Amino acid sequence: MIVFVRFNSSHGFPVEVDSDTSIFQLKEVVAKRQGVPADQLRVIFAGKELRNDLTLQTCDLPQHSTVHIVQNRLKNDQKWEKSEMENVCGIPISEERKGESLTRMDLNTNLLPSNSAGLAVILDTVNSSSSSLSDNSGASSHNSFYVFCKSFCQAVKPGKLRVRCKTCKEGTLTLARVNPSSEQVKQSSCLMPIPHKKGPSCWEDVLVPNQITGICQSRNCNGEVAEFYFKCGAHPTSDSETSVALNLITTNSRCISCITCTDVRSPVLVFQCIHRHVICLDCFHLYCVTMLNDRQFVHDPVLGYSLPCVAGCPDSLIKELHHFRILGEEQYNRYQHYGAEECVLQMGGVLCPTPGCGAGLLPESEVRKIVCELSNGMGCGFVFCRECKEEYHDGECNTLLRTQGATAQKGYEVDAHAAIQARWEEESKETIKRTTKPCPSCHVPVEKDGGCMHMKCPRPQCKFEWCWNCGLEWNRTCMGDHWFD
Numbered sequence: 001m002i003v004f005v006r007f008n009s010s011h012g013f014p015v016e017v018d019s020d021t022s023i024f025q026l027k028e029v030v031a032k033r034q035g036v037p038a039d040q041l042r043v044i045f046a047g048k049e050l051r052n053d054l055t056l057q058t059c060d061l062p063q064h065s066t067v068h069i070v071q072n073r074l075k076n077d078q079k080w081e082k083s084e085m086e087n088v089c090g091i092p093i094s095e096e097r098k099g100e101s102l103t104r105m106d107l108n109t110n111l112l113p114s115n116s117a118g119l120a121v122i123l124d125t126v127n128s129s130s131s132s133l134s135d136n137s138g139a140s141s142h143n144s145f146y147v148f149c150k151s152f153c154q155a156v157k158p159g160k161l162r163v164r165c166k167t168c169k170e171g172t173l174t175l176a177r178v179n180p181s182s183e184q185v186k187q188s189s190c191l192m193p194i195p196h197k198k199g200p201s202c203w204e205d206v207l208v209p210n211q212i213t214g215i216c217q218s219r220n221c222n223g224e225v226a227e228f229y230f231k232c233g234a235h236p237t238s239d240s241e242t243s244v245a246l247n248l249i250t251t252n253s254r255c256i257s258c259i260t261c262t263d264v265r266s267p268v269l270v271f272q273c274i275h276r277h278v279i280c281l282d283c284f285h286l287y288c289v290t291m292l293n294d295r296q297f298v299h300d301p302v303l304g305y306s307l308p309c310v311a312g313c314p315d316s317l318i319k320e321l322h323h324f325r326i327l328g329e330e331q332y333n334r335y336q337h338y339g340a341e342e343c344v345l346q347m348g349g350v351l352c353p354t355p356g357c358g359a360g361l362l363p364e365s366e367v368r369k370i371v372c373e374l375s376n377g378m379g380c381g382f383v384f385c386r387e388c389k390e391e392y393h394d395g396e397c398n399t400l401l402r403t404q405g406a407t408a409q410k411g412y413e414v415d416a417h418a419a420i421q422a423r424w425e426e427e428s429k430e431t432i433k434r435t436t437k438p439c440p441s442c443h444v445p446v447e448k449d450g451g452c453m454h455m456k457c458p459r460p461q462c463k464f465e466w467c468w469n470c471g472l473e474w475n476r477t478c479m480g481d482h483w484f485d
Contacts, residue, residue: 001017001018001019001056001063002014002015002016002063002064003015003017003026003056003061003064003065003067004064004065004066004067005026005030005066005067005068005069006066006067006068006069006170006171007030007034007069008070008071008218008219009068009070009072009170009218011171012066012077012143013033015029015030017029018054018056019055019056019057019484020055020056020057021055021056021130022053022054022055023043023050023051023053023054023055023056024038024052024053025058026043026056026067026069027039027041027043027052027069030069036071038375038378040071040072041069041070041071041072042069042070042071042072042217042385042386043067043068043069043173044067044068044069044070044171044173044174044217045061045065045067045068045171046160046162046163046171047159047162047163047171047173047174047175047214047226048174048175049174049217050067061369063236066171066239068170068217070172070173070217070218070219073462075292079307080093085150090168090349093108101443107220107330110417139473144229144250144251145157145158145160145161145233145245146157146158146245146246146249146250146267147159147230147231147232147233147243147244147245148243148246148322148325148326149232149234149235149243150243150244150325151232151236151241151243152232152241152327153234153235154350156246156249156267156281156325156326157233157234157243158232158233158234159230159231159232159233159243159245159246160230160231160233161206161230162228162229162230162231163175163212163214163226163227163229164226164227164229165214165216165218165221165223165226165227166210166223166225166226166227166475167216167221167222167223167225168218168220168221168223169218169223170216170218171226172216172217172218172221173214173215173216173217173223173226173440174214174215174217175213175214176212176213176214176215176224177227186463187388192319200212200228203247203399205228205242205253206245207228207229207245207247209227210225211226212225212226212228213225213226214226214457221326229242230242230243230244230245231243238479242304244320244322244325245320246318246322246323247270247320248270248271248272248318248323249267249268249269249270249281249323250267250268250270251266251267252264252266252267252268252278253267254424256268256278256421256422256423256424257278257418257421257422258278258279258280258283258418258422259277259278259279259283259310259311259414259418259421259422260279260280260283260287260310260414260418261280261282261283262418262421263280263321265280265281265282267281268280268281269281269284269323270424271309271310271313271316271318272309272315272316272317272318272319273311273313273314273315273316274313274315274316274421275309275311275313275419275424275425276424276425277309277310277311277313277419277422277423277424278422278423278424279310279422281326283310284310284326285326285327285328285331287307287310287332287412288307288324288326288327288335289327289331290340290412291307291412292327292331292334292335295338295342296412297335297338297339297342298311298317299348300317300441301344302323303317303318303319304321304339305321305338305339305342306318306319306321310412310414311414311419312414337358340360341358341360344360344361344362348362348363348365348448349361349362349363350363350386350389351383352370352379352380352384353370353382353384353389353390354372354380354382354384357372357379357380357382359372359378359379359380361373361379367386368386368387369383369385369386369392370384370385370386370392371383372384435447435448437468437471439455439457439459439462439464439466440464440466440471440472440473441457441462441466442457442459442461442464444457444458444459446458448468452483452484453467453468453469453478453482453483453484454467454468454474454478454479454483455467455468455474462481467482468476469482470482
């Protein structure tokens with residue numbers, strides 16, 4: 001495989017390696033080429049400094065990935081070596097023995113915490129079989145991010161989250177620790193506090209500027225603010241090729257049925273309503289086209305023309321309008337034309353009724369005879385009545401024509417039972433209630449999947465051993481009375 005290396009922010013050069021090549025072996029290759037000691041190099045990828053003992057595969061470095069390698073800025077090499085052994089990127093090696101990837105992070109922790117003390121950690125275990133769900137994009141089901149690739153794919157694709165220094169725009173920044181969110185604190189036990197975490201934990205950390213800090217390792221930069229961006233994960237990308245994050249689209253790891261077709265598919269779009277209704281991408285496409293044909297998009301003075309939850313939930317308008325890119329090029333162009341037409345109508349204008357024209361006209365309010373002028377090659381020359389949109393005539397408009405034009409619009413209807421089954425959070429909570437019990441020490445929901453009554457909390461910071469039957473710390477009485485009940 002080929003990995004592109006940028007040494008001290010210079011132009012990248014390719015390095016041929018194997019997937020089981022260690023980070024230290026990569027350092028040795030670069031050190032030999034650049035004429036510097038390998039122990040003075042630091043490898044940075046996606047805001048993380050990679051340890052020597054990790055391999056490219058465990059770091060989730062796919063083909064054609066770009067890594068930054070910088071020469072250690074510390075003057076005392078022994079001080080750096082000691083620091084590296086005791087602490088890597090602020091996390092003791094004993095606490096983190098395997099690589100992590102920003103590509104696989106779950107940023108939905110503002111809904112359900114996923115890393116330490118929360119519901120999603122159990123859902124991931126319960127729904128481990130969900131990895132068999134097919135992804136329309138052909139990607140593996142662990143992808144947490146989806147983007148719309150405008151440059152090459154022209155479609156919704158799995159995305160890669162990347163980070164760079166806001167000051168120098170280089171990927172040589174390593175993320176600093178951040179305080180745990182209020183939701184995580186609420187979910188944790190007073191006996192087992194959640195440690196500080198590195199990097200983003202929710203979409204707000206990524207989409208809102210200046211939320212996360214770090215340390216830029218570039219020699220000529222002292223930047224301390226992280227800037228996140230997304231790339232398409234379906235093909236190699238250059239530094240300038242970025243994609244728009246579709247934060248409402250996610251892998252259906254909880255096997256929630258679509259609110260419209262009731263099928264369990266992946267990926268899905270989760271509306272920002274109170275119930276977090278789920279809809280598959282095919283049904284979302286149909287929903288958008290139907291509302292576009294009926295001219296029922298909702299105008300918001302800040303967002304523009306958007307759509308609410310398919311079930312009509314209040315305060316659920318889609319805020320990132322790039323989600324409508326799912327419609328495809330032709331329908332998305334229709335959506336943009338629709339916005340321009342609605343703007344003309346709100347200004348008191350009219351649209352030319354000639355098929356294939358539709359030019360926006362702004363005549364005086366009292367004018368009834370409208371001429372679609374041929375100026376600038378936009379009009380068609382048709383002369384029509386402002387009231388009935390037919391060819392201009394004297395006298396009153398035909399009543400039959402006015403009745404035919406006044407067709408009632410019908411909203412996109414959803415079955416009530418399907419709306420209940422398609423709730424992203426409610427269905428998850430019900431699953432937890434049926435299949436889990438809270439750990440007596442840290443209260444993390446734990447599932448019992450067969451076996452004996454001797455339970456061990458899966459949370460690394462807890463690992464409390466307790467009895468499933470009586471909820472007490474595991475003891476000899478439980479062992480003798482109901483170990484295998």
